[in-house]
Amino acid sequence: xxxxxxxxxxxxxxxxxxxxxxxxxxxxxxxxxxxxxxxxxxxxxxxxxxxxxxxxxxxxxxxxxxxxxxxxxxxxxxxxxxxxxxxxxxxxxxxxxxxxxxxxxxxxxxxxxxxxxxxxxxxxxxxxxxxxxxxxxxxxxxxxxxxxxxxxxxxxxxxxxxxxxxxxxxxxxxxxxxxxxxxxxxxxxxxxxxxxxxxxxxxxxxxxxxxxxxxxxxxxxxxxxxxxxxxxxxxxxxxxxxxxxxxxxxxxxxxxxxxxxxxxxxxxxxxxxxxxxxxxxxxxxxxxxxxxxxxxxxxxxxxxxxxxxxxxxxxxxxxxxxxxxxxxxxxxxxxxxxxxxxxxxxxxxxxxxxxxxxxxxxxxxxxxxxxxxxxxxxxxxxxxxxxxxxxxxxxxxxxxxxxxxxxxxxxxxxxxxxxxxxxxxxxxxxxxxxxxxxxxxxxxxxxxxxxxxxxxxxxxxxxxxxxxxxx
Amino acid sequence: xxxxxxxxxxxxxxxxxxxxxxxxxxxxxxxxxxxxxxxxxxxxxxxxxxxxxxxxxxxxxxxxxxxxxxxxxxxxxxxxxxxxxxxxxxxxxxxxxxxxxxxxxxxxxxxxxxxxxxxxxxxxxxxxxxxxxxxxxxxxxxxxxxxxxxxxxxxxxxxxxxxxxxxxx
Numbered sequence: 001x002x003x004x005x006x007x008x009x010x011x012x013x014x015x016x017x018x019x020x021x022x023x024x025x026x027x028x029x030x031x032x033x034x035x036x037x038x039x040x041x042x043x044x045x046x047x048x049x050x051x052x053x054x055x056x057x058x059x060x061x062x063x064x065x066x067x068x069x070x071x072x073x074x075x076x077x078x079x080x081x082x083x084x085x086x087x088x089x090x091x092x093x094x095x096x097x098x099x100x101x102x103x104x105x106x107x108x109x110x111x112x113x114x115x116x117x118x119x120x121x122x123x124x125x126x127x128x129x130x131x132x133x134x135x136x137x138x139x140x141x142x143x144x145x146x147x148x149x150x151x152x153x154x155x156x157x158x159x160x161x162x163x164x165x166x167x168x169x170x171x172x173x174x175x176x177x178x179x180x181x182x183x184x185x186x187x188x189x190x191x192x193x194x195x196x197x198x199x200x201x202x203x204x205x206x207x208x209x210x211x212x213x214x215x216x217x218x219x220x221x222x223x224x225x226x227x228x229x230x231x232x233x234x235x236x237x238x239x240x241x242x243x244x245x246x247x248x249x250x251x252x253x254x255x256x257x258x259x260x261x262x263x264x265x266x267x268x269x270x271x272x273x274x275x276x277x278x279x280x281x282x283x284x285x286x287x288x289x290x291x292x293x294x295x296x297x298x299x300x301x302x303x304x305x306x307x308x309x310x311x312x313x314x315x316x317x318x319x320x321x322x323x324x325x326x327x328x329x330x331x332x333x334x335x336x337x338x339x340x341x342x343x344x345x346x347x348x349x350x351x352x353x354x355x356x357x358x359x360x361x362x363x364x365x366x367x368x369x370x371x372x373x374x375x376x377x378x379x380x381x382x383x384x385x386x387x388x389x390x391x392x393x394x395x396x397x398x399x400x401x402x403x404x405x406x407x408x409x410x411x412x413x414x415x416x417x418x419x420x421x422x423x424x425x426x427x428x429x430x431x432x433x434x435x436x437x438x439x440x441x442x443x444x445x446x447x448x449x450x451x452x453x454x455x456x457x458x459x460x461x462x463x464x465x466x467x468x469x470x471x
Numbered sequence: 472x473x474x475x476x477x478x479x480x481x482x483x484x485x486x487x488x489x490x491x492x493x494x495x496x497x498x499x500x501x502x503x504x505x506x507x508x509x510x511x512x513x514x515x516x517x518x519x520x521x522x523x524x525x526x527x528x529x530x531x532x533x534x535x536x537x538x539x540x541x542x543x544x545x546x547x548x549x550x551x552x553x554x555x556x557x558x559x560x561x562x563x564x565x566x567x568x569x570x571x572x573x574x575x576x577x578x579x580x581x582x583x584x585x586x587x588x589x590x591x592x593x594x595x596x597x598x599x600x601x602x603x604x605x606x607x608x609x610x611x612x613x614x615x616x617x618x619x620x621x622x623x624x625x626x627x628x629x630x631x632x633x634x635x636x637x638x639x640x
Contacts, residue, residue: 006615013622064612099630103623110619117612125616132620136627196586 001047002065005040005075005112009105012036016102029101034086036105040079040112048072064179065116069470070320074115074248077327080450081239082108084331084443088338089232091437100140100232107133107236111244120168120205120257121178123249127164127212130245131157134237138229149228152221160211167205171257174198180256187259194263202264206250213246215305216275219298226294227347231338234290238297239331243323247301251308251319260311268309269395273402275302280409284416289337289347292417293330296373299410300326306403307388310395317465318387325372325380325454332369332447336362339436339444340421344429349417354426358433363422365444370414372451375407380454383462477517484510485572493565495557497546501539508532 012032016024024032051069067075082104089100110133113126135157139150172178174197175186190198207218214222222242226234250268258264279299286292304326307319339362340355341347356363372381385407393400426432435441484507491503508531515524549557 010615010618097630099626103626103630106619106623106626110616110623113612113616113619119612122610122612122616125613126619129616129619129623132623132627136623136630140630142631 001043002067002116004043005116006109008039009036009109009112013102013105013109016098016105026098026101029098030086030090033101033104034083036108037079037083037086040108041076041083044072044076044079048076064118064122066118067116070251071115073320073324074244075112077324078108078111078115078240078244081236081327081331084239084335084447085232085236087439087443088235088335090439091338091342097140100137103133103137103140104236107137107241111240114244114249118181118256119179120171120183120253123253124161124164124168127245127249128161130241131161131212134241137233137236138225140233141230143228145228146230149221149225153225156211156218156221160208162208163204163211164208167201167203167208170197170201170204174201183257184259187257187261191259191261194261199263202258205253206264206267209246209250209253210271211246212242213250213301213305214242214298215246215271215301216278216298219275219279222298223291223294226297226334227288227290231334231341235331235334235338238293238334239327242297243301243327247304247323250305251316251323254308255316262311265309265311268305269399272302272305272309273399275299275305276403276406277302277409280406280413283413284409286413287349289340289349289352289417289421290334291347292349292413293333293337296333296410296413297326297330299406300330300373302406303385303388303403306392306399310391312391312394313470314387314394315391317470318384318391321458322381322384322388325384325451328447328450328454329369329372329379329381332365332444332451333373335440335443335447336366336369339440342436342440343433346429349420351427351429352421353424353430354422355430355433356422357426358430359435361435361441361444365448366422367418368448368451370418372455374411374414376411378455378458380451380458382455383458473517477514480510480514480517484514489565489569489572492568493561495554495561497543498540501536501543504539505532505536508535 012035016029016032047067048069051067051072085104086101089104107130110126110129114123114130117123117126131153135150135154138153139146168178171183174195175183177183187194187198194202211218211221226238229237254260254264254268276299279295279297279302283292283295283299286295300322304319304322307315307322309315337347339359340352343359344352344355346352368379372379375382375385377383389400389403392403487503487507487510491500491507494500494503508527512524512528512532515521515527
């Protein structure tokens with residue numbers, strides 16, 4: 001089964017390029033990529049259910065690829081966000097470039113690889129594959145801002161690469177192998193006191209991943225890349241790419257390789273808290289809508305880190321669900337930003353106003369997304385944040401209070417955004433605009449529904465997780 | 472003796488890398504990069520990594536240099552004045568680079584000296600540690616990742632160069 005997740009998108013790329021030039025139309029390429037995304041979601045649900053049904057939490061099909069419940073959630077999220085990005089591309093990308101569909105299929109393959117490998121070096125290879133596709137996607141329209149954003153991402157990624165490779169080298173020296181199994185056995189053997197070599201390996205490897213995650217203090221590339229990239233690429237980057245190549249890998253390595261080591265957890269705690277606060281504070285002062293959302297992403301990724309850093313099952317479940325929820329509500333906000341930008345031709349919030357009247361679907365979906373981001377019940381974001389805050393509270397009440405207080409900042413910057421963009425008097429740019437194309441509206445409705453339904457069904461999900469012993 | 476040669480090579484490596492970053496002539500910079508790779512491959516040979524050395528020499532010093540030089544030859548040469556101006560700006564920008572590198576290295580060596588052997592211990596062979604197996608034997612899955620990277624590179628070239636031609640037409 002894991003090979004299916006790599007094979008299908010790769011086969012689709014071959015199919016799109018097999019025949020003579022232009023043998024397949026852009027429309028057909030769009031639907032091919034769409035079918036791959038939907039198939040991925042379906043297979044992820046199937047595998048997720050298979051994991052649930054079995055007595056083991058790990059299905060191992062070939063030695064180096066494996067899927068557990070967390071991977072299944074990540075695979076489903078990849079399919080969902082790719083689907084949304086494709087829908088947005090129909091309306092906002094320059095004639096939906098043919099290369100875009102090939103690149104999106106390749107980035108899906110790369111992310112699926114990251115999710116399923118069980119070896120730190122293979123992890124690095126697939127993370128690089130995802131990064132390479134990201135550079136090209138960010139600059140796909142070759143505008144100067146896009147090229148600058150891609151260049152910054154590229155340069156910081158090069159530094160991250162050096163750090164990760166050095167870390168992997170040290171891990172190999174310490175453990176005698178690069179598989180999760182070999183390295184974790186080495187960590188277990190030193191569980192009392194990690195050796196200097198392992199600590200150095202962890203610092204180097206994690207620093208590389210933090211650059212990829214865009215966590216404070218490695219976040220400088222995030223606002224430039226997110227705001228410069230074309231709308232469907234922003235959705236993809238913010239929704240899933242940085243999460244898979246940074247946050248997912250960090251969670252996987254922290255749990256499966258460093259076995260929730262408390263010293264490692266403390267570092268993640270500090271960085272998570274910094275991200276939550278600095279991201280939220282920086283978002284308040286932004287005028288560019290997409291930059292504000294980028295800073296908000298930095299803050300929300302901080303919450304995921306906090307959940308993981310606790311090392312408890314509750315914190316882990318909270319982090320996994322915030323991973324999924326953030327992918328949906330932040331993608332929804334980026335889709336809304338894409339709709340607004342296409343219609344008004346600006347991203348400056350100072351030049352917007354009264355859009356709720358002309359773009360009701362975008363307005364309502366934006367309200368749902370921001371309430372979910374701020375953790376207002378009963379939306380999906382509330383539950384995952386609640387789990388994270390409870391898990392953090394069990395470690396330190398003071399830290400939990402700080403994390404809660406940062407939620408107030410989240411609410412503040414989103415209320416400012418909502419007031420400036422959707423309410424008040426229309427400006428020259430926003431007078432008489434209309435709702436975006438039907439594909440964007442479908443994406444908005446789909447993500448809004450997921451946010452509401454997931455929120456409403458969350459208590460049942462928790463009961464189920466409790467019944468199978470995961471909580 | 473071996474250590475002296477290694478030290479000389481390491482200094483040569485850093486100098487050629489710094490020169491590569493400071494040169495404004497792309498052709499000369501590509502040659503400086505090739506020299507850096509060649510020195511690195513000699514270091515790898517001395518340190519007992521012949522396979523890595525062969526690949527460094529053939530791919531980084533050889534093939535990549537050919538690609539760079541081919542790309543440079545497709546571009547217009549700058550006039551002497553433009554070239555002198557660029558080199559002046561570059562020298563100004565990077566004048567502190569060798570000093571910063573030297574200072575950083577000195578600080579790192581001073582801080583890490585007591586831990587050097589602990590940070591990079593001898594290879595642990597109890598866990599089946601075998602560089603050859605780790606680099607070549609266990610990497611089937613990575614082939615898939617490499618296919619993705621190569622295809623992405625192809626589309627990168629198409630997006631940045633081929634589609635540009637189409638636009639300009």
